[in-house]
Amino acid sequence: MSLPRRLFRLGIRRPGGARDEMLEELEFHLESRIAQLVARGLSPEDARREAVRRLGGSLAQTRRRLGDSAERRDRRMDMLQAMRNLADDVAYAVRGLARRPGFTIAAVLMLAIGIGANTALYSAVDALLLRSLPYAEPSRLMDVVQTNGPGGNSPWSWPRYRYFRDAATSYASIALHQYSQTTLTGTDPERIGIEEVTAAYLPTLGLKVRLGHDFPGDLDAGPGARKVALISDALWQRRYNADPAVTGRTISLNRESWEIAGVLPPGFRGLSGRADVLVNLTARQADDLIQPWSLEFDLIGRLRPGVTPAAAASEAHILGGRIAEVFPVEKGTLTTDAAPERWSADARPLNAIRVAPALRRSLLVLFGAVGMVLLITCVNMANLLMARALARKQEIAVRLAIGASRARLIRLLVTESVVLALMGGVASLGVALAGARILSLINPTEALRAQGLAGGIGAVSFEMIHLDASALAFAFGLTLVVGLLFGLAPAWSGTRADLSRDLRDGSPLARGGRGIGVSRRSLVVAEVALALVLLAGSGLMLRSLGNLLQVDPGFDARHVLTLRLALPPGEVAHDSMPGFYDEIQAALAALPGVDGVALEDCPPLNGGCNSTIMTFADRPPSATGNAMIGVHWVSPEWFRTMRVPLLRGRGFTGADRIGAPKVVVINETAARRYFPGEDPLGKQVAVYQGGFNTGAEVVGIVGDVRYETIDSTARPDAYIPYAQAPVGRMMIFVRTTQDPAALAPSAMARLRQVAPSAPIYDIQPMESRLASASSQARFSAILLGLFALVALTLAVTGIYGVMSFAVAQRTREIGIRIALGADRRRVLALILREGGLLALVGAGIGLAAALASTRVLRGMLFEVTTTDPGTYAAMIVVLAAAALTASWLPARRAARVDPMVAIRAD
Amino acid sequence: MAEALPLIKGTLDLLVLKALSWAPMHGFEICAWLEERSDGSFDVDDGALYYSLHRMEERGLIRSEWRLTDNNRRARYYQLLPAGRTHLRTETASLERYVRALTGILSARPA
Incomplete structure (x- = not known):
């Protein structure tokens, strides 16, 4: 038209x-x-x-x-x-964009990355933090914990639960649950997740079985009840071919048979998110359940209608205090310090604890950072469009002169930016899809535990991340907002034409000397400032990651394959276990390329292992308080296989077997902490596990190994020869001369022959365990680094664009200066100074903003402060170098201006 | 004067367009023109005429503007647009075909 x-x-x-x-x-x-x-x-x-x-x-x-x-x-x-009108405007916009494919493609790419990354992270934030929990009226669900001093939360024992259940009035229903693993025995044994629960578990969550019936209520009466199980929909499909007649049949768990009452609703695998079977915990025998200090169960409750979480919390405080009086702390029980403990209880909305706080924080930081990237993208787009609007000043002036209203022209220009944004939005879906997919694959639950990020509800996991309708709506809304955001300002200033002047002046380039507008300069300054904030944040995270990777975990993870082995109870008699394990080790050692085989019960970087108290034969118990010590069952070869250095004394030998005098090896930290100024070797200690409470001799000291997380310091540990106290669950470590992953199939095949009915699972090279122990830090650092890189690129193109434009505008002025004898080097300096000034102001503002905002990273950083001067200096240097480079090209163009051509132009 | 015939559905629009194909007219002029041409054989409701005008203006067949009449009165004049002219031509042709076919059948006599 x-x-x-x-x-x-x-x-x-x-x-x-x-x-x-x-x-x-x-x-x-x-x-x-x-x-x-x-x-x-x-x-x-x-x-x-x-x-x-x-x-x-x-x-x-x-x-x-x-x-x-x-x-x-x-x-x-x-x-x-x-x-x-809209169709006209859109057609006009599309024609305009098609005329400048370079600009359009660059803009669409920029927006696709910006919007796509935001959408992907939104889908993570939505899945992990926002989406309502998949239970009936989730806002009424509470997690009730016992508390032991600030931050010390503890699970419940059966007697304490019973007291709480009978006294509490806030809840319509409460239930216990505890996740663990068990072996599905029979043909083709399998390691599966299991939750021991009370009968009210499903009703409390507001769920119903899809087949059969729920736990009968009478199961909750007390210990020794009959054994009843509910199986997950997944297990029902996989092991029972979705047979509707499954109810009434039995399932064999750890060689005990349980009656299958029903099938769980599809998708529900307990609050742990990993259970394939729910069983009634009252199937345990009384002596296993009535210990008030056997704190192992988690407690959830559904609030009565009208009861607020705060009311429930204050009731929990009161009842917690009463429970502490009913079940007093006995002297000499497992406590971590000598101070008298104040036990109480607390209730929090289940939704509030859905993920570990550290995870919540790092997600929000990343979401904030990616939002900042989008903001820079918008600023950059506004900058580009403003340059376009300037170039079209004359066209716009003509339109205004012949009667187009300003509102109509603004609409025309904003339509263009929204069309551009929509194109970017469509392209962003690819980025978002890939991003969400990557996000859903990282951080399996085991990796989270190895980083101290477990906690929260297992059912809320990274696997839930996908692009759903809400993410698409978010992307669409974001696209419109972004289009308006970067379109409105240029349209506004672009149509604020001084009519007569623009018509009279003709070419906008004719107005030499005025340089570029304040608005464009401020946009570039804003870009630089935002980029510095991201650079500083990512610099700190990278630094922290570097420190993390420098940490010596205490062993050599290279060329080691790890496999878990769980013997069903009764599979191998207790006294035959050492022989059985010897057989396994011998079988694996015979494989080609194997350099060493060893066993240990709890792998390094597991997020914590079993621990107990230790007492000393030559000291009264009160002298040392309760010395906590980690307990590890190992085979004699383990230290050598894992390259854990033996510092003093001896390791274990084949002679340290049942019947021989009991011996332990302790780590360096234990030696330092519990034997200050004396020689631990030859000392008698009692370790309250594995029958070592009767006393054992310390025969050696080995280096520290990090069993918790890579960034937590080693704790005191003791090693017990497994041949003196066999346990049914072991991890096998195989050192090879080749790629450990390549060894897995032959190792599996060999183990199947030796131990056909023991499930073997969790097979991975030790190096990948080590890698997943820092995966969260790596992930945050890499993403932040990527965002910072994008931000830097955008800021640099912003500076380049503005300086190129300034030089183009001032070509005639520069030409005259050169004609009048100005030194070309001074011209170069002039332009560089202008670009440098923009960068300097931006960096100044950015520095202040970065110092203020990187505070959110506190707690995510390892051995770096949020104000680390080295990092800031490095990032400012990076930014300055980039800014100078961006100004260099236009400046060189200015210095090469041919005065004759420049003056004759126009 | 014979009893006036009711209009076949859709033909009013066509008649109005035909009227406007001579010159821009206001509503009453169109009424008068139709009455004159049909010699009173069609029963045109004056109100229906205005609905027809609204319909066709909305469809972009005609447009309207306020002008002064010869007597210096303000009146709303309707004018045929190119789309309206095309519409008139094609609809007239199809109506003629229809009438011819109908007449051929109805006027046939048994052999």
């Missing part, structure tokens, strides 16, 4: 409104008709009656109906017009 038609179609609005006009038209019609009829000889009265009759009888009704019709006509025409 031609320009004039576009302009003249604007604002055709009839004055007075359609209804009034219709009435006037009708009045005119009546008069004309009456005049006609009178001329034919009717009396005025008859003529009027006849005229009204011909209009359809009642005049009032005719007026109303025709008025309605006229209004409807105008409404529809306006709507049609608006749609045509």
Whole structure:
């Protein structure tokens, strides 16, 4: 459509409104008709009656109906017009964008990355932090814990639970649950997740079985109840072919048979998210359940309608205090310090603890960072469009001069930016899809535990991340907001034309000397500042990651394959276990390329292992308080296989077997902490596990190994020869001369022959365990680094764009200067100074903003402070170098200006 | 004067377009023109005429504007748009075909 038609179609609005006009038209019609009829000889009265009759009888009704019709006509025409305008504007925008493919492609790519990354992270934030939990009325679900001093949360024992259940009035229903693993025995044994729960578990969550029936309520009466199980939908499909007759059959867990009562609803695998079987915990025998200090169960409750979480919490405080009086701390029980403990209880909404706080924080930091990237993208886009608007100043002035309204022109320009944003939005879906997929694959639960990020509800996991309708809606909304954001400012300033001046001046380039507008400079400054914030944040994270990777875990993870082995109870008699393990080790050692085989019960970087107290034969118990010590069952070869250095004394030998004097090896930290100023070797200690409470001799000291997380310091540990106290669950470590992953199939095959009915699982090279121990830090650092890189690139293109434009505008001025004898080097310096100034101001503002905002990283950093001067200095240098490079090219162009060409131009 | 015939559905629009194909007219002029041409054989409701005008303006077949009549009265004049002219031509042709076919059948006599 031609320009004039576009302009003249604007604002055709009839004055007075359609209804009034219709009435006037009708009045005119009546008069004309009456005049006609009178001329034919009717009396005025008859003529009027006849005229009204011909209009359809009642005049009032005719007026109303025709008025309605006229209004409807105008409404529809306006709507049609608006749609045509929009279609015109869109077509105009598309033509304009198609004319400049380079600009368009760059802009669409920029937006695709910005919007896509935001959408991907949104989907993570939504899945992990926002989406309501998949249970009935999740806001009424509470997690109740016992507390032991600030931050010390503890699970429940059966007797304490019973007291709480009988006394609490806030809840409609409460239930215990505890996750562990068990072996599905029988043919093709399998290691599966299991939750021991009370019968009220499903009703408390508001769930119903999909098949069969729930736990009968009488199971909760007390210990020694019959064994009842509910199986997951997944297990039902996988092991029972979705057989509807499964209820009433039995399932064999650890060689005990359980009656299958029903099948869980699809997708539900307990609050742990990993259970395939739920069993009633009351199936345990009384002596296993009635210990008040056997704190192992988690407690959830569903609030009665109308009870607030705060009311439930204060009730928990009161009841917690009472429970502490009913079940006092006995002297000499497992406590970590000598101070008297204040036990109480607390209730928190289940939703509030859905993920570990550290995980929540790092997600929010990343979301904030990616938002900042998008903001820079917007600023950059605004900058580009502003340059375009300047170049189109004359066209816009012409349009204004011939009567286009400013609002209409702004709409035209904003349409262009929204069209651009929509193109970017569509392209961003690819980025978002890939991003969400990557996010869903990282951080399996085991990796989270190895980083101290477990906790929260296992059912809320990274696997839940996917692009769903809400993510798409987010992307669409974001796209529109972004389009308006970067379109409005350039459209506003671009149409604020000083008409006469722009028409008179002709080419905008003719106005030399004025340089570029304040608005564009501020945009570049903002970009630089934002980029520095991201650079500083990512610099700190990278530094922290570097420190983390420098940590010596205490062993050599290279070329080691690890496999877990769990013997079902009774599979191998207790006393035959050492022989059985010897057999396994011998079988594996015979494989080609194997350099060493060893066993240990709990692998390094496991997020914590089993621990107990230790007492000393030559000291009264009160002298040392309760010395906590980690306990590890190992084979004699383990230290050598894992390259854990033996510092003093001896390791274990084949002679340290059942019947021989009991011996332990302790780590360096234990030696330092518990034997200050004395020689631990030869000392008698009692370790309250594995039958070592009767005393054992310390025979060696080995180096520290990190069993918790890579960033937590080693704790005191003791090693027990497994041959003196066999356990049924071991991890096998195989050192090879080749790629450990390549060894897995032959090792599996060999183990199947030796131990056909023991499940072997969790097979991975030790190096990947080590890697997952820092995966969260690595992931955050890499993502932040990526964001910072994008931000830096955008800031640099911003500076480059503005400086190129400034040089182009000032070509004539520069030409004159050079003609008058200015040194070309001074011209170069002039332009560089201008670019440098922008970068300097931006960096200054950015520095302040970074110092303020990197505080959110505290707690995510390892051995780096949030104000680490080295990092800041390095990032400012990076930014300055980038800014100078970006200004260098335009400056060199300016210095090469040919005065004759420049002055003759225009 | 014979009893006036009711209009076949859709033909009013066509008649109005035909009227406007001569010159821009206001509503009453269109009424008068139709009455004159049909010699009173069609029963045109004056109100229906205005609905027809609204409909066709909305469809972009005609447009309207306020002008002064010869007697210096303000009146809303309707004018045929190119789309309306095309519509008139094609609809007239199809109506003629229809009438011819109908007449051929109805006027046939048994051999």
